[in-house]
Structure formats: structure tokens, C-alpha cells
Amino acid sequence: MDETKVVLSDHEIPRQWYNIQADLPTPLPPPLHPGTGQPVGPEDLAPIFPMNIIAQDVSQERWIDIPDEVLGKYLLWRPSPLYRARNFEKLLGCPVKIYFKHEGLSPAGSHKPNAAIPMAYYNREFGIKRLTTETGAGQWGSALAMACQMFGLACRVYMVRVSFEQKPYRRMLMNTWGAECIPSPSSLTVSGRDFLAAHPDSPGSLGVAISEAVEDAVTSENTRYSLGSVLNHVLMYQTIIGLEAEKQLEKIGVYPDVVLGCAGGGSNFAGVSFPFVRDKIHGKDVRIVAAEPTSCPSITRAPYAYDFGDLARKTPLLAMHTLGHDFVPAPIHAGGLRYHGMAPLVSHVVRLGLAEARAYNQLETFDAGVKWARSEGYVPAPETNHVIAAVVDEARRAKEEGKEKVILFNWSGHGLIDLTAYDAYLSGKLTQYELPEEEIERAIRTTSAFPKP
Numbered sequence: 027m028d029e030t031k032v033v034l035s036d037h038e039i040p041r042q043w044y045n046i047q048a049d050l051p052t053p054l055p056p057p058l059h060p061g062t063g064q065p066v067g068p069e070d071l072a073p074i075f076p077m078n079i080i081a082q083d084v085s086q087e088r089w090i091d092i093p094d095e096v097l098g099k100y101l102l103w104r105p106s107p108l109y110r111a112r113n114f115e116k117l118l119g120c121p122v123k124i125y126f127k128h129e130g131l132s133p134a135g136s137h138k139p140n141a142a143i144p145m146a147y148y149n150r151e152f153g154i155k156r157l158t159t160e161t162g163a164g165q166w167g168s169a170l171a172m173a174c175q176m177f178g179l180a181c182r183v184y185m186v187r188v189s190f191e192q193k194p195y196r197r198m199l200m201n202t203w204g205a206e207c208i209p210s211p212s213s214l215t216v217s218g219r220d221f222l223a224a225h226p227d228s229p230g231s232l233g234v235a236i237s238e239a240v241e242d243a244v245t246s247e248n249t250r251y252s253l254g255s256v257l258n259h260v261l262m263y264q265t266i267i268g269l270e271a272e273k274q275l276e277k278i279g280v281y282p283d284v285v286l287g288c289a290g291g292g293s294n295f296a297g298v299s300f301p302f303v304r305d306k307i308h309g310k311d312v313r314i315v316a317a318e319p320t321s322c323p324s325i326t327r328a329p330y331a332y333d334f335g336d337l338a339r340k341t342p343l344l345a346m347h348t349l350g351h352d353f354v355p356a357p358i359h360a361g362g363l364r365y366h367g368m369a370p371l372v373s374h375v376v377r378l379g380l381a382e383a384r385a386y387n388q389l390e391t392f393d394a395g396v397k398w399a400r401s402e403g404y405v406p407a408p409e410t411n412h413v414i415a416a417v418v419d420e421a422r423r424a425k426e427e428g429k430e431k432v433i434l435f436n437w438s439g440h441g442l443i444d445l446t447a448y449d450a451y452l453s454g455k456l457t458q459y460e461l462p463e464e465e466i467e468r469a470i471r472t473t474s475a476f477p478k479p
């Protein structure tokens with residue numbers, strides 16, 4: 027019988043992350059200073075991030091060594107198994123082999139610790155004592171809470187209010203790992219207070235929570251900010267997923283026809299796919315697909331422009347697909363996909379024609395997720411349901427085309443703390459959000475004041 031899972035031993039874990047910047051056919055447009063319109067220098071970012079992380083963000087080295095202390099923590103659950111989803115394949119009845127990286131087996135339940143652990147480590151190395159961050163669904167906040175505990179740092183997490191209310195167990199998890207968790211918008215920061223004054227009943231957004239966390243970091247001693255997605259270094263830390271998958275598929279003599287991930291800020295999608303994008307740049311025939319929500323369709327519908335990463339315009343301008351930094355997405359249950367922008371590297375790779383994207387609505391994603399849970403057992407996070415919906419799509423296309431296909435995707439996290447979302451779906455209370463065209467026109471207007479990438 028063929029394997030259902032392919033495992034690597036501890037000593038087969040990759041020792042380096044992959045930096046796609048070294049292989050891009052055209053370089054990434056640089057982040058700009060909003061005041062001068064000029065590329066930002068390391069000193070502009072120094073109040074927000076430690077210099078060792080800034081250096082990695084702009085590095086053009088193809089391979090970056092993973093420090094031993096980071097590897098030691100990764101080994102708590104990595105290398106993650108590569109599974110073959112035989113039961114789901116059978117349910118779909120299409121000519122496909124479906125492989126997935128199970129990132130739900132980390133202590134925090136998602137791929138997020140892959141980036142949280144190096145971030146806490148590099149901050150501690152730089153002498154930082156406290157980190158602030160934002161979180162949507164709570165996956166990133168809980169991952170950073172755990173990583174800060176591992177490296178002896180204090181941690182405060184600003185959690186988007188709608189998720190704070192929908193997901194109390196994530197807050198409890200952050201508290202268990204020793205972090206503070208504050209619902210955002212909060213009255214602790216100027217950005218939060220200003221936003222609350224204008225929108226007292228706001229469900230919050232990642233854009234506001236980022237403003238609060240950045241403001242807290244730059245106004246507090248020995249504190250820096252950590253972003254859970256979007257930035258180049260975060261995407262690079264996540265490539266451990268795709269690098270392991272390459273080794274695992276090689277062991278069984280398989281190469282994927284298509285590689286997929288769901289995309290909120292872009293980190294798990296980049297993590298699983300960038301090593302394969304590298305192959306594609308060098309001539310390999312492989313398709314790369316990102317799945318995003320129809321309520322927050324940055325890649326599929328939003329303009330590509332320079333825009334801020336946060337609501338209060340505290341970050342540099344980034345070249346990315348963006349719905350506008352003041353966009354407040356509908357309160358869908360996939361909190362981690364409610365971000366107005368898409369990682370500059372992911373946006374760039376899509377523009378170069380190296381990857382494509384598709385959007386799925388909340389009901390079709392939960393339909394796919396429930397089918398998954400009823401066949402494969404594991405209950406996916408609402409974010410992960412988006413990529414499963416895309417996998418269903420791919421499988422059906424293969425059947426229509428009469429072609430056999432190998433699918434690889436990243437199963438980004440489990441949904442055991444998201445059961446209220448499943449309850450809402452199963453009792454028919456979930457709403458299907460489509461973004462009206464006026465919102466896209468508004469995004470174009472919002473970003474028209476900034477230089478063109």
C-alpha cells in the first residue's frame with residue numbers, strides 16, 4: 027500500500043530558509059517613505075523592527091541559515107508530515123492525488139509559529155525585552171505569545187474586536203502563554219481612541235490593530251513590533267513549509283502540477299509555494315494558486331498600488347494589491363484573511379505571471395471544510411477552508427479536462443477553537459459577503475494620491 031503520510035526525521039529538517047528575492051526576474055519595488063516618496067532606509071524602520079530583522083527583509087541572499095536555537099524550537103513539531111488526502115480524493119471522485127502539509131500540528135495550531143519563533147529569537151538577540159503585535163483570528167497572537175515565552179520576552183497583542191468576541195479561547199491561550207491580549211480598537215493608544223471616536227461600534231480590522239501595536243512599540247522602552255504576515259522576512263521564515271514538502275515529495279518520486287495556499291497577508295501561501303515558484307522561474311511547468319475571500323479580494327479585484335499597511339498611516343508605503351488602508355472588511359469568520367493588502371512579494375509574483383488567485387465566498391469555503399472534516403477527520407480553520415474550496419475547484423477542473431493531476435496545498439491550521447463558526451454554518455446563520463464594486467472604486471481613489479509602483 028502507498029504511504030498516507032511522508033515524514034522526515036529530525037536531522038532531515040531544512041537548515042536554511044529560502045529568500046525568493048534572489049531569484050526574481052525583476053526586483054521588488056522598494057517600500058517608500060510617505061513624507062519624501064523616497065525608498066525607506068534601515069534607520070527609518072529602526073524604531074519599529076530590530077536591525078537584524080531589517081537586514082533580512084532587504085537581503086538578496088538566496089539561502090539564510092536557520093539559527094540552532096530556532097531549529098531546536100522548530101523540532102518540537104517540525105518537520106510537519108506531508109499527508110495524502112485519500113478519503114477526500116475518494117469523496118470528490120476526480121482524477122487527482124491530493125497532498126497537504128499539516129501545519130495544524132504546531133503547539134499554537136497553525137503555521138504562524140514558523141515565523142513567531144525566529145522573530146522572538148532575533149529580537150532577543152538584539153536586546154529587545156518586549157514585543158507588540160496585532161492579531162485577527164488570534165492564531166498569530168497566540169503563536170507570538172508562545173514564542174515570546176520561549177525567549178523570555180513580554181508580549182502585548184491587539185486583537186481585532188470581532189475575533190476577540192467570536193474567539194474567547196484564543197485570548198485564553200495567549201494569557202496561558204503569558205501575553206496580554208487587548209481588544210482593538212482600544213482606548214490605550216491615540217490611534218485606537220481616534221478610531222473609536224469616529225466608529226464607536228466598529229468590529230475592528232487588522233489595519234487599526236496594526237496602528238495600535240506599532241504606536242505602542244515606538245512609544246515604549248525596549249519594545250519592538252512584530253508583523254505576522256505581509257513582510258518579506260515573514261514570508262521567508264514560512265518557506266520551511268515548502269522546503270520540507272519538496273524533500274517529502276522527492277522521497278516518493280512525485281512533483282506537483284499545482285501548489286495552493288489560502289492568502290490573508292500571504293505568508294502561508296508564500297511559505298508553501300515560493301520554493302516551487304523558484305522552479306517555475308527556472309522553467310518548470312507548475313501552477314501556483316492563492317485562495318482568498320470574496321469579501322476581502324485584494325489579489326483578484328483590488329488595484330496594485332503603493333499604500334500603507336495600517337489605518338493610521340504609521341507604516342511605510344508598500345507596493346501591493348490593496349483595498350485601501352482604511353478598508354474595514356465584513357466580519358467573516360476567517361479573521362486571518364481580513365486584511366486590506368497582500369504581501370508585496372506575493373503581489374509581485376502574481377504580476378509577473380508566476381502565480382494566480384481565486385476568490386471564494388464564506389458558504390462555499392465552509393461547505394468544503396465540512397466535507398474535509400467528514401472525510402479526513404481533521405477540522406480545518408476557517409482560513410484553511412478557502413484553500414480546500416480551491417482544491418475542490420482544481421479537482422473538478424481535472425475531471426472536466428480528463429487529466430490526472432497532483433495537487434499540493436498547505437493545510438494552514440486547525441479549527442478546534444473556531445467551532446462557533448462551524449455552529450453558525452451548520453445552523454444556517456452564516457452570511458455570504460460579496461464586495462460591492464463601489465469599494466473597488468473607493469480603493470482606487472484612496473491610493474491615487476500615492477506614487478505608482
Ligand SMILES: Cc1ncc(COP(=O)(O)O)c(C=O)c1O
Nearest residue numbers: 165255290291292293294362439
Ligand atoms: C490558520 C490560518 N491560515 C491562514 C491565515 C492567513 O494568514 P497568511 O496569509 O499570512 O498565511 C491565518 C491568519 O491568521 C491563519 O490563522
